Amino acid sequence: MANMNTKTPLMRVHGISKELGGREILRSVSLxxxxxxxxxxxxxSGGGKSTLLQCMNYLLVPxxxxxxxxxxxxxxxxxxxxxxFRQHVGMIFQDFNLFDHLTATENVSIALRKVKGMSRAxxxxxxxxxxxxxxxxxxxxxxxxxxxxxxxxxVSIARALAMDPKVMLLDEPTSALDPELVSEVLTVIxxxxxNGMTMVMATHQMGxxxxxxxxxxxMQEGRIIEQGSPKDLLAEGxxxxxxxxxxxxxxxxxxxx
Amino acid sequence: xxxxxxxxxxxxxxxxxGAAITVTAVVGAMFLGLFIGVPLAVGQVYGHWTVxxxxxxxxxxxxGVPILVLLFLFYFGLFNFMGLNLSAVAAAxxxxxxxSGAYQSQIxxxxxxxxxxxxxxxxRALGMSDGLAIRSIILPQALRLSIPGWSNxxxxxxxxxxxxxxxxxxxxxxxxxxxxxxxxxHLPMYVSxxxxxxxxxxxxxxxxxxxxxxxxxKGYVH
Amino acid sequence: xxxxxxxxxxxxxxxxxxxxxxEDKVLLNGIDANYPPxxxxxxxxxxxxxxxxxxxxIAEKMGFKVKHxxxxxxxxxxxxxxxxxxxxxxxxxxxxxxxxxxxxxxxYWEVKNVFVTKKESALKAEEIYGQELTxxxxxxxxxxxxxxxxxxxxxxxxxxKLYDSAPMAIEDLVNGRIDAAGMNxxxxxxxxxxxxxxxIGVFGEIEPFGAAVRKEDTDLLDKLNKGFEMLKxxxxxxxxxxxxxxx
Numbered sequence: 261m262a263n264m265n266t267k268t269p270l271m272r273v274h275g276i277s278k279e280l281g282g283r284e285i286l287r288s289v290s291l292x293x294x295x296x297x298x299x300x301x302x303x304x305s306g307g308g309k310s311t312l313l314q315c316m317n318y319l320l321v322p323x324x325x326x327x328x329x330x331x332x333x334x335x336x337x338x339x340x341x342x343x344x345f346r347q348h349v350g351m352i353f354q355d356f357n358l359f360d361h362l363t364a365t366e367n368v369s370i371a372l373r374k375v376k377g378m379s380r381a382x383x384x385x386x387x388x389x390x391x392x393x394x395x396x397x398x399x400x401x402x403x404x405x406x407x408x409x410x411x412x413x414x415v416s417i418a419r420a421l422a423m424d425p426k427v428m429l430l431d432e433p434t435s436a437l438d439p440e441l442v443s444e445v446l447t448v449i450x451x452x453x454x455n456g457m458t459m460v461m462a463t464h465q466m467g468x469x470x471x472x473x474x475x476x477x478x479m480q481e482g483r484i485i486e487q488g489s490p491k492d493l494l495a496e497g498x499x500x501x502x503x504x505x506x507x508x509x510x511x512x513x514x515x516x517x
Numbered sequence: 518x519x520x521x522x523x524x525x526x527x528x529x530x531x532x533x534x535g536a537a538i539t540v541t542a543v544v545g546a547m548f549l550g551l552f553i554g555v556p557l558a559v560g561q562v563y564g565h566w567t568v569x570x571x572x573x574x575x576x577x578x579x580x581g582v583p584i585l586v587l588l589f590l591f592y593f594g595l596f597n598f599m600g601l602n603l604s605a606v607a608a609a610x611x612x613x614x615x616x617s618g619a620y621q622s623q624i625x626x627x628x629x630x631x632x633x634x635x636x637x638x639x640x641r642a643l644g645m646s647d648g649l650a651i652r653s654i655i656l657p658q659a660l661r662l663s664i665p666g667w668s669n670x671x672x673x674x675x676x677x678x679x680x681x682x683x684x685x686x687x688x689x690x691x692x693x694x695x696x697x698x699x700x701x702x703h704l705p706m707y708v709s710x711x712x713x714x715x716x717x718x719x720x721x722x723x724x725x726x727x728x729x730x731x732x733x734x735k736g737y738v739h
Numbered sequence: 740x741x742x743x744x745x746x747x748x749x750x751x752x753x754x755x756x757x758x759x760x761x762e763d764k765v766l767l768n769g770i771d772a773n774y775p776p777x778x779x780x781x782x783x784x785x786x787x788x789x790x791x792x793x794x795x796x797i798a799e800k801m802g803f804k805v806k807h808x809x810x811x812x813x814x815x816x817x818x819x820x821x822x823x824x825x826x827x828x829x830x831x832x833x834x835x836x837x838x839x840x841x842x843x844x845x846x847y848w849e850v851k852n853v854f855v856t857k858k859e860s861a862l863k864a865e866e867i868y869g870q871e872l873t874x875x876x877x878x879x880x881x882x883x884x885x886x887x888x889x890x891x892x893x894x895x896x897x898x899x900k901l902y903d904s905a906p907m908a909i910e911d912l913v914n915g916r917i918d919a920a921g922m923n924x925x926x927x928x929x930x931x932x933x934x935x936x937x938x939i940g941v942f943g944e945i946e947p948f949g950a951a952v953r954k955e956d957t958d959l960l961d962k963l964n965k966g967f968e969m970l971k972x973x974x975x976x977x978x979x980x981x982x983x984x985x986x
Contacts, residue, residue, distance in 0.1 A: 527782045528782075530784070531780070531782075531783070531784030534784065589814070592821070592823075593814075593817050593818075593821050597821050597822075602822070605823070682811065683811045683813070683814060684811070684814070685769075685808060685809060685810040685811060685814070685818060685823070687809060691772075691809065692780070692784070694773060694903075694904070695772040695773060695779065695780040695809060696780065697906065698772070698773035698774070698775060698779060698904055698905075698906040698907075699775050699779045699780065699781070700933070701906060701909070701910070701930065701933040701934050703906070703907070703910045
């Protein structure tokens with residue numbers, strides 16, 4: 261958090277562009293992510309937040325630009341490098357994407373066994389620990405269809421954490437949840453932030469952003485238009501686009517977070 | 518009437534032995550079709566365009582040519598040419614299996630496409646290779662969804678297996694015909710064959726439904 | 740799961756392929772099991788008939804093992820050429836066309852061809868040619884070929900309907916779908932004893948039966964020829980005729 265300018269960034273995104281279906285979704289986006297930092301992406305839908313996050317994990321391969329993790333560049337054409345890279349960059353999706361045929365425990369342990377090569381027992385123990393961490397110690401035997409939305413998202417966070425990622429990318433993790441389930445997920449994410457997890461999160465939860473984000477990035481039409489601390493960007497009377505946008509969604513969503 | 522009953526009872530063990538041959542061929546063809554159909558479906562959904570084209574050609578060929586023609590082509594032609602001295606039953610099993618592979622691939626393909634794309638993304642995000650993700654995340658779900666289509670395919674192969682008789686496979690239909698030729702009890706014999714095929718279809722469908730129930734995931738509504 | 744299934748399928752294929760591989764030294768006689776009384780399967784499911792008994796006797800005398808394999812008549816010569824069977828002794832008529840592909844033994848039996856009608860029918864054999872009737876015959880037989888060729892040449896008016904076997908033609912005759920059926924005398928005689936049909940007269944040529952082997956198998960051809968010679972000189976020959984043909 262401190263001394264951002266003197267340290268080398270944990271992850272560098274440099275000049276990323278991406279076209280999808282003939283439309284330019286990302287236009288030369290760059291950002292530096294420092295260890296322990298939490299960046300929040302804000303902006304209208306279609307602005308490129310989700311595409312940027314997916315590019316940062318190479319779930320979408322950028323047309324141009326580079327991504328470095330701890331100073332190393334990945335060649336997305338080499339499948340092995342790609343898989344290795346993705347293990348270090350965890351991803352949380354808006355609609356959870358749990359594996360429907362596996363129990364909560366198995367959802368967490370499967371990659372430990374098949375990607376990290378842990379034994380069944382080791383993987384299970386680790387999965388239990390991670391589920392415990394997100395407050396689901398007693399739900400391990402349940403299938404996704406038996407869990408509430410908030411529980412599903414917590415399982416998906418446990419699943420990502422089990423891989424010991426260096427960076428977590430969260431793509432609107434609470435948008436698909438019923439309002440009463442939002443806080444349980446935010447509590448887990450807050451815990452991560454307080455434990456120093458490096459994160460980039462797209463969200464509309466303004467209260468959460470104010471209190472936890474180190475930096476807010478406002479994205480529109482594929483570009484980062486404004487960036488700065490939440491204090492600066494969201495100060496009353498600052499006249500920023502970010503503030504303008506946030507007051508609009510607060511009108512729509514009511515009291516939000 | 519009495520004579521008919523005697524003929525049917527006499528023929529029963531003989532025709533039932535034919536049913537064992539039929540079932541062997543059909544079960545063999547189902548498994549062979551599974552082993553061909555799964556990679557075909559995966560190739561068609563996730564493959565490079567050359568792979569997709571090749572898989573498409575396979576499906577197009579086996580769906581387009583009548584099984585009877587395929588049986589002759591492979592038994593007297595290809596297998597012989599390759600120096601494979603397969604028995605009639607083995608040859609029929611292979612041909613039925615290859616054909617079924619084409620049809621089963623379409624069942625699996627539909628199942629794969631009906632799964633949400635997000636799960637594959639999530640698997641990749643965990644560092645799984647595409648092959649691993651397909652094997653351990655996509656296929657276990659797609660195969661479960663395919664069981665109803667599979668049971669349909671079983672009844673189709675079962676009925677197609679009657680054609681194996683043209684190669685000299687001594688299955689239900691061939692044996693029914695032989696007994697009818699000797700006894701001139703054509704109609705009763707064919708009615709019995711129909712009943713036998715019906716029972717085999719029913720047994721298979723019940724077995725597959727039990728399997729479906731066994732592997733069902735709790736609370737899972739697709 | 741995948742491995743287990745692979746094992747199962749391998750086992751099934753081996754089981755299915757087994758007979759073809761294991762019993763190498765047994766010669767396979769291809770028969771049309773829908774051709775009583777020459778070849779059929781009996782009540783216990785065993786191949787039997789005049790030809791089957793004859794071949795069994797010959798095999799024993801000539802010192803080879805034999806197994807009778809029912810084969811679809813239409814594909815019986817392709818089966819022989821593809822080495823799925825080793826010879827055919829199943830009421831096969833010696834014709835010039837077939838002799839181009841296979842070698843025949845000397846004729847061991849001769850049959851005439853006859854028309855069969857329903858029992859109450861007043862149709863006479865010589866009336867068939869000039870009328871627009873339907874005559875049922877077995878596909879792939881010499882008599883069906885003769886009939887088609889002559890019909891063309893003579894301009895006969897009836898039409899030919901082809902069946903998988905002679906008994907199927909008889910069944911359709913009984914059902915009234917065809918007016919007459921044409922076939923070799925022995926199966927017609929067999930039908931007469933079992934169904935309400937009658938033989939009304941002969942047609943075509945006398946047909947000599949021979950056993951067929953692949954062109955290169957001269958050794959087997961000699962054995963079969965010698966075997967039939969011995970059989971005809973043996974009292975068992977008359978026994979066979981009495982048992983199967985003169986019922």
